[in-house]
Amino acid sequence: MSATILSVKDITPVPPAVLEALRSAERIALAGHVTPDADCLGVIGAMQLGLRQLGKQTAAAMPAGSVSRKLQFMVDLASLHPAHASELAACDAALIMDTAKEKRVNIDGKLEALPSARIINVDHHASNTGYGDVQWIEGTRSSSCEMVYEILRGLACEITPEIATLLYAGIHSDTQGFSLSNTTSRALQVAHELAECGANVVETCEKLCRSYNASEFALLKVIYANTRISEDGRLGWSTADYDEIHSAGCTAEDIDDQVEVVRSIEGVRVAILFTEGKRGKVRMNFRGDRGLPVLDLAKQFGGGGHDMAAGAILDGTVPEVAERVLAAAREYIPANA
Amino acid sequence: MSATILSVKDITPVPPAVLEALRSAERIALAGHVTPDADCLGVIGAMQLGLRQLGKQTAAAMPAGSVSRKLQFMVDLASLHPAHASELAACDAALIMDTAKEKRVNIDGKLEALPSARIINVDHHASNTGYGDVQWIEGTRSSSCEMVYEILRGLACEITPEIATLLYAGIHSDTQGFSLSNTTSRALQVAHELAECGANVVETCEKLCRSYNASEFALLKVIYANTRISEDGRLGWSTADYDEIHSAGCTAEDIDDQVEVVRSIEGVRVAILFTEGKRGKVRMNFRGDRGLPVLDLAKQFGGGGHDMAAGAILDGTVPEVAERVLAAAREYIPANA
Numbered sequence: 209m210s211a212t213i214l215s216v217k218d219i220t221p222v223p224p225a226v227l228e229a230l231r232s233a234e235r236i237a238l239a240g241h242v243t244p245d246a247d248c249l250g251v252i253g254a255m256q257l258g259l260r261q262l263g264k265q266t267a268a269a270m271p272a273g274s275v276s277r278k279l280q281f282m283v284d285l286a287s288l289h290p291a292h293a294s295e296l297a298a299c300d301a302a303l304i305m306d307t308a309k310e311k312r313v314n315i316d317g318k319l320e321a322l323p324s325a326r327i328i329n330v331d332h333h334a335s336n337t338g339y340g341d342v343q344w345i346e347g348t349r350s351s352s353c354e355m356v357y358e359i360l361r362g363l364a365c366e367i368t369p370e371i372a373t374l375l376y377a378g379i380h381s382d383t384q385g386f387s388l389s390n391t392t393s394r395a396l397q398v399a400h401e402l403a404e405c406g407a408n409v410v411e412t413c414e415k416l417c418r419s420y421n422a423s424e425f426a427l428l429k430v431i432y433a434n435t436r437i438s439e440d441g442r443l444g445w446s447t448a449d450y451d452e453i454h455s456a457g458c459t460a461e462d463i464d465d466q467v468e469v470v471r472s473i474e475g476v477r478v479a480i481l482f483t484e485g486k487r488g489k490v491r492m493n494f495r496g497d498r499g500l501p502v503l504d505l506a507k508q509f510g511g512g513g514h515d516m517a518a519g520a521i522l523d524g525t526v527p528e529v530a531e532r533v534l535a536a537a538r539e540y541i542p543a544n545a
Numbered sequence: 546m547s548a549t550i551l552s553v554k555d556i557t558p559v560p561p562a563v564l565e566a567l568r569s570a571e572r573i574a575l576a577g578h579v580t581p582d583a584d585c586l587g588v589i590g591a592m593q594l595g596l597r598q599l600g601k602q603t604a605a606a607m608p609a610g611s612v613s614r615k616l617q618f619m620v621d622l623a624s625l626h627p628a629h630a631s632e633l634a635a636c637d638a639a640l641i642m643d644t645a646k647e648k649r650v651n652i653d654g655k656l657e658a659l660p661s662a663r664i665i666n667v668d669h670h671a672s673n674t675g676y677g678d679v680q681w682i683e684g685t686r687s688s689s690c691e692m693v694y695e696i697l698r699g700l701a702c703e704i705t706p707e708i709a710t711l712l713y714a715g716i717h718s719d720t721q722g723f724s725l726s727n728t729t730s731r732a733l734q735v736a737h738e739l740a741e742c743g744a745n746v747v748e749t750c751e752k753l754c755r756s757y758n759a760s761e762f763a764l765l766k767v768i769y770a771n772t773r774i775s776e777d778g779r780l781g782w783s784t785a786d787y788d789e790i791h792s793a794g795c796t797a798e799d800i801d802d803q804v805e806v807v808r809s810i811e812g813v814r815v816a817i818l819f820t821e822g823k824r825g826k827v828r829m830n831f832r833g834d835r836g837l838p839v840l841d842l843a844k845q846f847g848g849g850g851h852d853m854a855a856g857a858i859l860d861g862t863v864p865e866v867a868e869r870v871l872a873a874a875r876e877y878i879p880a881n882a
Contacts, residue, residue: 213746216737385722386736387750396737399723400553403730409550413724418834419811422774432769437759474756497755 214348214392222344222355222362229328229342230259230363233301237291237322239269240352241307242314243461246416249279250353250378251305251330253286257374258365267291267299269315276461278424281415282377285370293317299325304340306352308333309512330355332382332390333514335503350395353378357398369406376407381416384468389516423457430456431466431481437473442541444476445534449526450484460485467493477545478502478537482530490529494518505540509533551685551729559681559692559699566665566679567596567700570638574628574659576606577689578644579651580798583753586616587690587715588642588667590623594711595702604628604636606652613798615761618752619714622707630654636662641677643689645670646849667692669719669727670851672840687732690715694735706743713744718753721805726853760794767793768803768818774810779878781813782871786863787821797822804830814882815839815874819867827866831855842877846870 230236238255240248256266270290275283282288296302296315302325307313315321319339327340332355334347349355353375360367367375379399383391386399403409420428427448435446446469453459460483467481477500481493492511494502501515511520522529567573575592577585593603607627612620619625633639633652639662644650652658656676664677669692671684686692690712697704704712716736720728723736740746757765764785772783783806790796797820804818814837818830829848831839838852848857859866 213740213744215741380723385724385754386717387722387746387754389747391740391746391750393737393740396733396740400730400733400737403550403728403733404552407550409724409728410726413728414835417722417724418809420809421811425772425810429769429772432766435762435766468755472755472757473762474758498751 213389214394216394216397218348219392219394220346222358223342225342226328226330226344226359227362229301229326230264230303230359233264233299233326235265235267235299235301237267237269237296237299237302237325239302239304239307239313239315241312242274244270244275244279244314246279246282246381247351247353247378248306248314249275249282249286249288250351250374251356253282253288253374254353254356254360254371255303255305256286256288257368257371258360258363261365262363267295269296269313271314271316273461274314276464277421278415278419278464282374286374293321296321297323301326301328303328303330305330305356306333307331308336310337310339330359335512335514348392350390350392351379351382353382354395354398357402367402367405369408372402372405372407373412376402376409377412377416380413385417424462426456427453427458427462428466428469431469435470435473437476438538441475442477442545443480443534443537444470444473444478445480445482445530446470447482447526447530448484450487453483453485460491463491463493465493467495471495471497478505478541480533480537482526482533484526488523488525490522490524490526492520492522492529492533494520500541500545504544505537508536508540550726551731553731553734555685556729556731557683559695560679562679563665563667563681563696564699566638566663567601567640567696570601570636570663572602572604572636572638574604574606574633574636574639574662576639576641576644576650576652578649579611581607581612581616581651582801583616583619583718584688584690584715585643585651586612586619586623586625587688587711588693590619590625590711591690591693591697591708592640592642593623593625594705594708595697595700598702599700604632606633606650608651608653610798611651613801614758615752615756615801619711623711630658633658634660638663638665640665640667642667642693643670644668645673647674647676667696672849672851685729687727687729688716688719690719691732691735694739704739704742706745709739709742709744710749713739713746714749714753717750722754761799763793764790764795764799765803765806768806772807772810774813775875778812779814779882780817780871780874781807781810781815782817782819782867783807784819784863784867785821787824790820790822797828800828800830802830804832808832808834815842815878817870817874819863819870821863825860825862827859827861827863829857829859829866829870831857837878837882841881842874845873845877
């Protein structure tokens with residue numbers, strides 16, 4: 209049995225250029241990726257609260273309608289208000305976090321909306337393209353929240369209970385409760401320190417993990433009922449078409465990490481969820497497990513993401529798209545496993 | 546927003562009498578509770594590996610058939626072999642862990658099977674009755690694995706990757722991925738230290754959280770499909786009768802923590818799972834949430850357990866038992882919420 213996780217002694221500190229870029233700025237735009245998850249909202253919220261301690265002005269980029277019901281509590285906890293385009297345009301720095309590609313930045317008009325800003329790119333996606341003026345990209349970090357914790361410590365900010373809660377939410381969520389391969393020793397150490405700083409673990413995890421509303425639960429029933437496994441057990445998938453999603457009372461924004469239902473089955477190396485949140489557009493969530501990456505499979509369909517968690521969107525009906533993608537997956541698994 | 550968790554500075558050290566009782570013994574029986582969970586197998590496995598480093602003889606009490614398929618990897622990891630009655634009888638000490646009541650000890654013949662042994666009772670259940678000759682009961686600890694970690698440190702045992710993995714499994718499982726109210730700052734600190742010692746987080750959590758076999762998954766589909774919520778949303782329940790359980794390919798031993806499906810719904814204060822694993826015997830798993838304990842409700846039906854996680858068994862069919870218990874729960878919630 210081998211130890212598979214990263215030890216604290218292997219971590220690298222925050223690049224001084226990142227700290228300096230933040231220290232020297234006055235008006236700082238904060239942004240993450242489209243369809244923000246808990247890690248993304250955690251970093252925006254925590255940095256806003258931290259930078260304001262230092263007297264900085266911050267402007268959070270958060271286009272209307274982009275936050276799911278489930279994660280609204282993080283927006284409230286950080287008192288995040290979507291900034292106007294003019295506020296963003298006036299920033300002299302922009303901290304773009306958790307966003308591997310410029311085209312995924314959750315700003316109307318993308319980075320062009322920040323004409324005067326020095327762009328600081330902080331991310332734990334190894335696939336980050338390295339855009340911007342200053343970068344800190346570390347694919348071995350559990351989450352962007354873990355990296356932002358180091359930044360806030362580096363800036364000598366107080367880790368208040370609110371900041372601690374936001375960061376705990378992001379780390380907990382991206383590691384799936386400290387269970388995935390990005391659960392490093394450092395991630396657990398940071399979680400411990402956040403707990404000492406007053407992170408509200410219970411309420412946060414209730415909201416993240418145990419707060420399905422009736423519609424979301426109805427959708428889960430559909431996902432369970434529609435789960436199928438290939439004969440060899442290595443490919444698993446489920447589906448929810450437009451009518452099933454809308455009959456459950458859900459919309460495209462409610463499609464989140466339900467692919468984990470499929471991944472939870474023993475032996476499944478590739479899990480795929482097909483959802484038609486918008487009529488005629490089928491989104492796929494791919495998950496790799498037991499060491500089998502799925503990024504290259506997702507790329508076959510114009511998608512992207514992490515090695516072990518990727519996505520793509522194709523036009524068509526669920527049966528049409530599923531037939532095509534499942535055929536490719538059946539070829540992909542033996543060739544890569 | 547208040548910090549709700551226990552800080553490291555509030556923890557108490559291992560009582561010296563516990564360490565002394567283990568140091569002075571030569572042949573030590575190790576036992577936990579019936580229907581052992583990951584915390585229970587973690588402590589037995591970790592103590593066996595640790596005590597053998599010190600040259601002690603150990604005898605693990607584990608009656609045949611008492612370990613679920615899902616947790617068999619923990620038995621294998623610690624090379625646990627069920628001890629014969631004669632080996633147990635020859636022990637001069639017995640470490641009984643994670644077991645609140647003598648009658649729940651997982652030994653054929655209970656403590657009478659250990660006539661020559663000094664009984665050491667180590668447990669994180671606040672409801673522990675305090676049996677035995679030496680006790681360490683701490684209801685504020687996340688898990689018995691967290692306590693056993695302190696004991697092994699106190700005995701100067703090396704925390705090998707195998708020991709670290711066993712203890713991580715127990716802490717992760719009892720805190721439900723560091724998400725429940727027993728997720729203390731100390732639990733996270735211990736988890737970090739276990740990671741530094743080489744705990745195999747990924748494989749362990751795969752086995753604990755993402756390894757449903759086809760039968761277990763079929764049973765989950767039933768639990769999802771049968772989940773119901775009271776009109777006021779505060780009571781949730783699901784059922785699986787004998788035929789449903791056996792049609793899924795499962796048996797009574799496969800009923801584990803499926804009540805969490807019901808608990809995952811927003812607003813549910815009391816979640817109940819009714820399962821008829823054996824014909825005519827209906828087991829109930831109760832979970833309290835959002836601060837509402839369920840132990841007193843379970844006690845109304847002769848049950849027991851933790852404040853927020855309890856169980857009971859009644860004779861009858863699922864509809865008969867559910868009607869009776871749900872009526873009591875409907876009265877219980879407003880009286881206690």
